[in-house]
Amino acid sequence: MRSITVSSKYINKKLEYVLKSEFPNMPISAMYKAFRKKDIRVNGIRVKEDYLVNPGYKIDIYISDSIIDGKPLKNDSEMNMGFTVVYEDSNILIVNKDQGIPVHPDSDQQYNTLIDNVKSYLELKGDYSPKNKNTFVPSLCHRLDRNTGGLVIIAKNEEALKTILDKIKNKEVKKYYQCLVQGHVEKKSETLKAYLEKDSRKSRVFVSDAKSKNSVEIITKYRVLSYETNYTKLEVELVTGRTHQIRAHMAYIGHPILGDGKYGSNQFNKSMGMKTQALWAYKLCFDFTGKSCLDYLKGKIFEVVPGFSLPKTKI
Template identity: 60%
Template sequence: MREIIVTKENAGKRIDKYLRDTFRNMPSGAMYKAFRKKDIKVNGVRVKDDYVVSQGDRLEIYIVDEILDGVPQAGSTPFARGFSVVYEDSNIMIVNKDQGIPVHPDREQSNNTLIDFILEYLEHKGEYNPNDTNSFTPCLCHRLDRNTGGLVIIAKNAESLRIMLDKIKNKEVRKFYQCLVVGKVKKQSAELRSFLIKDERKSRVFISDEPVKGASEIITKYRVLSYDMDKDISRLEVELITGKTHQIRAHLAHIGHPIVGDGKYGTNAFNRPLKAKRQMLWAYKLVFDFKDAGMLNYLKGMKFEVEPIFNINLKEQH
């Protein structure tokens, strides 16, 4: 939170103009979002963007300093927060999302989401104007769990979104993950087939080996990359053939190898000594196995890969 007092020279200005003049590097979209979320107060009272300030008014601005001052994090893409840019052109972006960042507002209605950060980044580049109601708002083509890091595709225009959604639906975008799981996985590779039942009330899913009412068939492929004998942890590469909620986490737990750090489907007695508070799961590779992608045909055959960030030191045997 930043607090400032209005001086005589600035009295009589609309508050949005006063804030733009005071914080010249702040994205205007972030400011207007703060007004919508009632995160700007004058003398302890929430105000709208047309409020006219007076001398001596005490402004409380609940916008993080990094956005308020327009200062990028050290080593990050300028004005990118919560992600780094892996690929970008005029039609799409591919970003590497940090763990702990929700992709969209969740039940807590957090403003610090991936899509918020993407829009702020594109606004700084001049590619997005939040006040232009006739323009396309860039959006995510798929989701990741809050505590799963890794690659996410963003469409910058309506046609790119249409094509990407179609390619994902038709499995022409192959998604690969790396994860650390409890125990030594005996089979070096396998294709797992089961049935997933989603329980909205409990915000979790359940896996069955037999078809049951309301269940969806799921297919998860994996191969073992390495094993740490001392910590009893296997590193897997997983390819999602179907993409259901919590599929990887629940499916691997179902076969007796929960993901390290997973508080919902994992083993707290295993996680606690490692101080693993987030699941060791990273969406690390995308392969565009397109047939005909129209205006996005230039992406056909391209592969994008990042290094997973797992804060556990392993002595891995390959």
């Protein structure tokens, strides 16, 4: 925790500008996470990053000193930035992303994204130096929706990035999700095929059995894990990986994801007490073939316990 008094050079300046100026080594993502958690106060009041300050104002920053000063981490528990580390070596990092965090900057959120936080994590560990123009910038190998939690692979060098992208393209990285869907799914397992068309203006996709000019084929496999009173727990394997594929495909067959306000039923979600979508990328299987710099990962399986909320009520 750190406290400072605003000096005379910061007259009517935005709080984020003052903090960036006073603490140049503090990761930007850590600062914006603190704003989101209301861990930065001015004169005892919780404020946002665009709050205007003046000389004499007292700023309290409830972030650990090591992060404020940009010191290497002793362990990753020092920095809770929207993910936990599942696996890490010199080539790749696999994290379990929290729900509600976009994987990269978009029109709705420019800071405190997963990739920002990963860069900060690696920077504080001493594994990444953004000041070095020749250093490789940690890169996402695939994406998850903002409100989908789960496993994401990040490459730490160019060769690893190319390898993982090739493996994903060649279906040598198998991605499995767990989800809760409305109603009872009749068949205990099935391979679903359809066509998906993206509407960027509406930020959603549409699924159909008929191919159109702008649609792409989608293939989604599922198997029933359990039947509950009025919903089903599924394991879903993404054969193709398209925008909102699982959410839209399950809704198309009449079984939308619980808590999904875009493709599901708001009335049903409300009756079940579901405010966030019950969808989690919980398992990755590295079914590698051929030769690559990641041969040592052949046959590896990475799995986490889904972190989505369960229904609070039954109707």
